[in-house]
Amino acid sequence: MATKILGISAFYHDSAAALIVDGKVVFAMQEERATRRKHDPSFPVNAVQACLAQGGARLPGGGALSVDDLDAVAFYEKPLLKFERMLETYYAFAPRGAAQFTVSAPVWAREKLFMKRLLREGLAEAGPYDQARLKLLFPEHHLSHAASAFYPSPFSEAAIVTVDGAGEWACGSICRGSGAGIEMLREQRFPHSLGLLYSAITHYTGFKVNSGEYKVMGLAPYGDPSRAETLKRKLLAEAVELKADGSLWLNQEYFDYAAGLSMTRDGKWEALLGFARRLPETELGADYCDLALAGQRLAEEALVKLGAEARRLTGARDLCLAGGVALNCAANSALLRAGLFDRVWIQPAAGDAGGAVGAALAAHHIYFGRPRAVPEGADGMSGALLGPEFTDAQVEAMAASHGAVWEKVPDEALFGRTADLLASGRVVGWHQGRAEWGPRALGNRSILADARQPGMQERVNLKIKRREGFRPFAPSVTAERAADYFQPGPASPYMLLLGAVKEELRAPLPPDYEQLPPPRKVLVPRSSLPAVTHVDYTARLQTVHRETNPRYHALLEAFRLKTGCAVLLNTSFNVRGEPIVCSPEDSYKCFMGTGLDCLVIGNYIFDKAAQPAAKAEG
Amino acid sequence: MEFLKDLLGFLKERKKWWLLPVIAALLLAGALLLLSGGAAVTPFVYTLF
Incomplete structure (x- = not known):
C-alpha cells in the first residue's frame, strides 16, 4: 500500500x-x-x-x-x-x-x-x-x-539553509541532508531574524509586511550605492550585528515586533537614519530607495555568510534553500555568484x-x-505545476454562463495563433493545465506580452496589473535560448534567480536619466527587451523547459519562429491585491475586468472585442 | 483533556514547569479578553495590565 x-x-x-x-x-x-x-x-x-x-x-x-x-x-x-x-x-x-x-x-x-x-x-x-x-x-x-x-531536490547529499521571519524559536537553520535524513546543525533564534530585519525595512519603506518584501527587492536597484552603504553602516553600528558565521543579532531597542504591534521603533530609526518612515502609497523618495538597497545588501551579505558556514559545516558541494527569504531572487543570485556551491536548488514555494x-x-x-x-x-516538483486543472466541459460551461464568445483551436494552430496575437502587441491571459504551486506564475496562469515593445511595461501595468510603476516585469525564455539574451547562469525554472541582460542587447541611456523619478526611470528603454529589464539590467528570469511545461515552451518557440525572439513578458494572471487566478471563471472575470486583449484557456481563445460585455460597452 | 495531557507532556519534555502559572494566567486573561467584547468587562481587563 x-x-x-x-x-x-x-x-x-x-x-x-x-x-x-x-x-x-x-x-x-x-x-x-x-x-x-x-x-x-x-x-x-x-x-x-x-x-x-x-x-x-x-x-x-x-x-x-x-x-x-x-x-x-x-x-x-x-x-x-x-x-x-x-x-x-x-x-x-x-x-x-x-x-x-x-x-x-x-x-x-x-x-x-x-x-x-x-x-x-x-x-x-x-x-x-x-x-x-x-x-x-x-x-x-x-x-x-x-x-x-x-x-524534492536533485541532490542525494546537500547543505540546507532555511531563512524566514520566525517559526517556533528558529528564524533560520543550517542542516545537512543525506539520503532520507536531515540533521539540524545550527539554528538562528527569535527575535534575531534576517527575515524580520527585511520585514522591518519593508515596513519602514512604507510597504506591507509579509507581502511587500519583494517590492523592497524591486526598489533596491534605484538606490544610490554610496548613500546605501552609509545607511548600511549606520544600521550595522547600532541596530544589527552581522557575524562571520551568518548569524545576526538585532538590537531590540530599534525593533518592536517582539513585544509591540509594529515592526520598528520609528523614533529610533528616524534618529539613526535621518528620515521618517514612509507612509503607504506616498511618494517614493530617494531615501527609501537607498534604504531598500542597504537592506538588500545586508540580506545578501547575511545569506552569503550563511552559505559559507553551511559549506564549512557540511562539506557539501550542493545547496538547498527554503524559507521566505529564499524568495529573494537577488539574494539567491548573490549566493550563487559567491561560488560556494556547485549547484543551488530552491523550493518554488x-x-x-x-x-x-x-x-x-x-x-x-x-x-x-x-x-x-x-x-x-x-x-x-514537476515544474511546480501541481495545482488544479479544469476540463474542456468546465471551460464551456463557464463560457455559457457568461454568454462568452470563444473559438476552439487545435494545438497545431493554437501556439501559432497566440504567437501572432502577442507579436501584434496584444496582451494575452494564458491559462493552461495545472495551476502553479508557489507565488510565481510560470506559464500556466500568466499574463503574457511582447517584451520587445517599449511601451509594453507601462501598458500592462496601467491597464491590467495596476501595480507600482517602479517594478519591471519578468521574462520567460526557452532554456535552450536563454544564453542568447542573458549572461551565462544556471537554469531558473521557478523565477527565483536573476539573469543579467547581455551587454550587446543593452542600449545607451538619455542624458537626463539620473534626474528622473524611479517609476519613470524604469520606462526608459535600456535594452532590446525593455519591458523586462530592470534599471540595473537584471531580470527575474524564468527558463522554460520542454520537459516540464511543453505547452508554454511550444508557445515561446512559436513566438520565436514568427519574431526571432524567444522571450515573452510573463506576469502573474491577477490584478493588484488579488491572488493569481485558478479556475476558468477567475480567468474570464479577470480578463473582462482589465485591459487584457485576449484570453486563452486550454484550446479556447476568447477575443475581448467579441465578448458581449465588451460589445455593450463599445 | 487531550490539550491538558499534551501541555503537561510538553512542559515535562521541555522542563519548563515555570510556564504553568503563566499559562494559567494567560488562559484566564485570554478568557476575560474574549468576554471583553462587552464593554462592562473592559475596565477590569485594563487593571490587569
Whole structure:
C-alpha cells in the first residue's frame, strides 16, 4: 500500500495543503487560489478537498480519497513550541508586551492552543472521516522548510539553509541532508531574524509586511550605492550585528515586533537614519530607495555568510534553500555568484505555503522512515505545476454562463495563433493545465506580452496589473535560448534567480536619466527587451523547459519562429491585491475586468472585442 | 483533556514547569479578553495590565 500523507500549512499566512504519495508530491495548492483572499490564513479546506479529490484521481486506479485513506496529516510547525516562545518573549519584554499580548492572547486562548481540535474540525469540513484513527504529526517549522528544500531536490547529499521571519524559536537553520535524513546543525533564534530585519525595512519603506518584501527587492536597484552603504553602516553600528558565521543579532531597542504591534521603533530609526518612515502609497523618495538597497545588501551579505558556514559545516558541494527569504531572487543570485556551491536548488514555494509539502515529506522520510529516491529529471516538483486543472466541459460551461464568445483551436494552430496575437502587441491571459504551486506564475496562469515593445511595461501595468510603476516585469525564455539574451547562469525554472541582460542587447541611456523619478526611470528603454529589464539590467528570469511545461515552451518557440525572439513578458494572471487566478471563471472575470486583449484557456481563445460585455460597452 | 495531557507532556519534555502559572494566567486573561467584547468587562481587563 502506498503511503499517503497530507501536509497542511495554516493559521498564519498563505495556508496550503499538499498530498504526498510514497514520497512524491502529487498535488499542492494554496487556499487563496480557491477563496480569492490573498494570503488567506484560514484552514485550507478547499485545498484539502482538492488534494483528496484531484490528487486522489491522479493515483493508479485513482478516485477521490477521504481523510481515512491517509496514513497521516502533518502540520507544518509545533504550536506548543511557538506558544512557549511567545510566553517567554512576553516575560522577557514585560511590561512592553502588554499591547501585543492583548491582541494575541484571545486568539491563542480561543483557537491556536487547541490546534489538534482545529485541524480535526477543519478536516471534517473537507469530508466525513473517523477522527479516532487520524494520525496528526507536527514537525518543526524549519524542519518543514528544510524538508521542502531537500527531498524534492536533485541532490542525494546537500547543505540546507532555511531563512524566514520566525517559526517556533528558529528564524533560520543550517542542516545537512543525506539520503532520507536531515540533521539540524545550527539554528538562528527569535527575535534575531534576517527575515524580520527585511520585514522591518519593508515596513519602514512604507510597504506591507509579509507581502511587500519583494517590492523592497524591486526598489533596491534605484538606490544610490554610496548613500546605501552609509545607511548600511549606520544600521550595522547600532541596530544589527552581522557575524562571520551568518548569524545576526538585532538590537531590540530599534525593533518592536517582539513585544509591540509594529515592526520598528520609528523614533529610533528616524534618529539613526535621518528620515521618517514612509507612509503607504506616498511618494517614493530617494531615501527609501537607498534604504531598500542597504537592506538588500545586508540580506545578501547575511545569506552569503550563511552559505559559507553551511559549506564549512557540511562539506557539501550542493545547496538547498527554503524559507521566505529564499524568495529573494537577488539574494539567491548573490549566493550563487559567491561560488560556494556547485549547484543551488530552491523550493518554488519557499515561503510558509511550502511548509505543507515539507511537513508531509518530513513525515514520510523521518517519522515513517521511508527511503528516499533522488527525483529523476530536474527535480521532484514537476515544474511546480501541481495545482488544479479544469476540463474542456468546465471551460464551456463557464463560457455559457457568461454568454462568452470563444473559438476552439487545435494545438497545431493554437501556439501559432497566440504567437501572432502577442507579436501584434496584444496582451494575452494564458491559462493552461495545472495551476502553479508557489507565488510565481510560470506559464500556466500568466499574463503574457511582447517584451520587445517599449511601451509594453507601462501598458500592462496601467491597464491590467495596476501595480507600482517602479517594478519591471519578468521574462520567460526557452532554456535552450536563454544564453542568447542573458549572461551565462544556471537554469531558473521557478523565477527565483536573476539573469543579467547581455551587454550587446543593452542600449545607451538619455542624458537626463539620473534626474528622473524611479517609476519613470524604469520606462526608459535600456535594452532590446525593455519591458523586462530592470534599471540595473537584471531580470527575474524564468527558463522554460520542454520537459516540464511543453505547452508554454511550444508557445515561446512559436513566438520565436514568427519574431526571432524567444522571450515573452510573463506576469502573474491577477490584478493588484488579488491572488493569481485558478479556475476558468477567475480567468474570464479577470480578463473582462482589465485591459487584457485576449484570453486563452486550454484550446479556447476568447477575443475581448467579441465578448458581449465588451460589445455593450463599445 | 487531550490539550491538558499534551501541555503537561510538553512542559515535562521541555522542563519548563515555570510556564504553568503563566499559562494559567494567560488562559484566564485570554478568557476575560474574549468576554471583553462587552464593554462592562473592559475596565477590569485594563487593571490587569
